[in-house]
Amino acid sequence: MILLISDLHLQEERPDITRAFLALLDGRARSASALYILGDFFEAWIGDDGMSPFQQSICQALRAVSDRGTAVYLMHGNRDFLIGQAFCEAAGCTLLSDPSVVDLGGERVLLMHGDSLCTRDVGYLKLRRVLRNPLTLWILRHLSLANRQRLARKLRSESKAQTQMKATEIIDVTPEEIPQVMAAHGVRTLIHGHTHRPAIHKLMVDGEPARRIVLGDWDRQGWALQVDEQGFQLAPFAIG
Numbered sequence: 001m002i003l004l005i006s007d008l009h010l011q012e013e014r015p016d017i018t019r020a021f022l023a024l025l026d027g028r029a030r031s032a033s034a035l036y037i038l039g040d041f042f043e044a045w046i047g048d049d050g051m052s053p054f055q056q057s058i059c060q061a062l063r064a065v066s067d068r069g070t071a072v073y074l075m076h077g078n079r080d081f082l083i084g085q086a087f088c089e090a091a092g093c094t095l096l097s098d099p100s101v102v103d104l105g106g107e108r109v110l111l112m113h114g115d116s117l118c119t120r121d122v123g124y125l126k127l128r129r130v131l132r133n134p135l136t137l138w139i140l141r142h143l144s145l146a147n148r149q150r151l152a153r154k155l156r157s158e159s160k161a162q163t164q165m166k167a168t169e170i171i172d173v174t175p176e177e178i179p180q181v182m183a184a185h186g187v188r189t190l191i192h193g194h195t196h197r198p199a200i201h202k203l204m205v206d207g208e209p210a211r212r213i214v215l216g217d218w219d220r221q222g223w224a225l226q227v228d229e230q231g232f233q234l235a236p237f238a239i240g
Contacts, residue, residue, distance in 0.1 A: 001028070001031060001032045001033065001226060001227070001228040002032060002033055002034045002035075002036070002104055002105070002226070002227040002228070003024075003028060003029060003032045003034070003035045003036070003224055003225070003226055003227075004035075004036040004038060004111075004191060004215060004224070004225040004227070005024075005035070005036070005037055005038070005215060005218075005222075005223065005224050005225070006037065006038035006039050006040060006041075006077070006113070006114075006192075006193025006194070006215040006217070007039070007040045007077070007193045007194065007196060007215065007216070007217035007218060008021055008037075008040070008041055008042075008217075008218045008222075009040055009042070009043040009079065009217065009218065010041060010042050010043060010055075010058060011042070011043035011044070011054075012052070012054045016239050016240045017218050017219075017222070017239060018054075018058075019239075020218065020222050020237075020238075020239040020240075021058075021061075021218070021222075022061055024222070024224065025061055025062075025064070025065050028224070028226070029065055029070055030065075030068065030070070032070050033070065033071065034070065034071040034072070034073065035065065035070055035071070035072050035073070036073045036075075036096075036102075036111065037072070037073065037074045037075065037093075038075045038077075038111060038112070038113055038114075038191070038192065038193045038215060039075045039076055039077025039078070039079075039080070039098070039113030039114070039115075039193055039194065040077030040078065040079045040080060040113070040193065040194070040217075041074060041077065041080055041083075042055065042058075042079060042080045042083075043079055043156075044079055044080070044152045044156060045079070045080035045081075045082050045083050046082060046145065046148040046149055046151075046152050047082050047084070047140075047141055047145070047148060048082075048083070048084045048085075048086035048087045049086075049145070050145045050148065050149075051087070058091075059087060059090050059091045060091075062091035062092060062093055063090065063091050063092045065092075066091070066092030066093060067092060071094070072091065072092060072093035072094070073093060073094050073095075073096050073102075074088060074091075074093045074094070074095055074096065075095075075096045075097075075098050075100070075111065075112075075113055076095075076098055076113065077113045077115070077193070077194065078113070078115045078128065078194070079156075081131065081132060082137070082140060082141065083095070084141075096111065098111075098112055098113050098116070099111060099112045099116075099181070099185065100112075101185055101186075101187060104189075104227050104232075105227050105228070105231075105232075107188075107189060108186065108187050108188075108189075109187060109189045109190070109191060110181070110182060110185045110187040110189070110190045110191070111191050111192070112181075112190065112191075112192040113192060113193060113194050114173065114192030114193050114194030114195055114214070115128065115194045116128070117173035117174060117177050117178065117181065117192065117194075118172065118173055118174065118194075118195075119174040119177050120174050172195050172197065173192075173195060178190065178203060178212055179203060179204070179205045179206075179210070182205045182210060182212075183205050183206050187210075188205060188208060188209070188210040188211070189210065189211050189212075189213065189232070190210075190211075190212045190213070191212075191213045191215065191225065192212075192213075192214060192215065193214070193215040193216075193217070195214060196216065196217040197214055197216075198214050198215060198216030198223050198234060198236070199213075199214050199234075200212070200213050200214075200232075200234055201213075201214070211232075213225060213232060213234060215234070216234075216236065218239065219239070220239060220240075221236040221237060221238060221239055222236065222237050222238075222239050223235070223236050223237075224237065
């Protein structure tokens, strides 16, 4: 059994989500061969050297799962793209590039966070390119923790304000982008998060049936995709 989750936005202000995540680790994740976390695991991440006690406790919880034999894979989201190798080594997880093609249940599957698929959000993609530039990342990691904290608060505030002003179709994926990306990677299944719109979409890629599975965010309920002998099962569960 393999589990895939995304968009938990873990933060001290939401202990209910943290409890639900720890319950997942102590429950289904114990018998899973792998756990994939496809971005926005944390609400914010200012650098491995700036881990709070709360974030360190999450790191330790992941390490315990990894030590029990569950392979843990982590992908950057737009909120936590500064997670680095130091955190991953401490947590016993592997950092995946975005996008990545992996084998799930004997099928080649494309994994993404999903923000790069929102091509109509031109302003965001320009900012994303700047922030993910290696030089920018180097500069960010060498700023003082106080400056990084201020910058993170500013970016979160601006992101929330801009999202409220943008049309729904702009902050969702671009439909025409999906089959092109899937065809380029030679897959018939794409799994991503980011949009907070959980669903399984059917489509055609190069004349063949395909599917796009969107993982849900964790808020009033959590979401997990379970891959086992029964197939790909996306389902919510209670939080609180």
